[in-house]
Amino acid sequence: MAVASLVLGILSLLFLLASGVFYYCVPLPLIFGVLAWVLGRNALITIESGQGNPSERGIAMAGMVMGIIGTVLSVLAFCCVGALFAGIISFGLPLFQELQRGMPPSP
Numbered sequence: 001m002a003v004a005s006l007v008l009g010i011l012s013l014l015f016l017l018a019s020g021v022f023y024y025c026v027p028l029p030l031i032f033g034v035l036a037w038v039l040g041r042n043a044l045i046t047i048e049s050g051q052g053n054p055s056e057r058g059i060a061m062a063g064m065v066m067g068i069i070g071t072v073l074s075v076l077a078f079c080c081v082g083a084l085f086a087g088i089i090s091f092g093l094p095l096f097q098e099l100q101r102g103m104p105p106s107p
Contacts, residue, residue: 010066
């Protein structure tokens with residue numbers, strides 16, 4: 001589980017960077033980040049209980065931290081995109097309505 005957490009954490013951060021260019025990557029960092037966070041925490045619990053390999057503690061911790069970072073940054077990105085759309089709607093709609101009133105009727 002520790003290695004899977006690390007891989008998912010790395011993918012979360014990579015897809016977070018890629019979501020600025022490729023719009024279809026937007027939900028992937030959140031999904032991968034949460035999975036990395038959960039798997040990393042489960043791996044740490046397994047290691048602390050004595051059932052897991054103690055040498056994988058650093059890997060599990062790194063995966064969990066990257067999952068937390070990916071999740072938090074994804075949520076912030078979603079909030080920024082939501083605020084952008086809200087701003088466009090709140091400022092753009094009255095402007096659009098005013099432009100429609102000021103334009104001559106179309107034939």
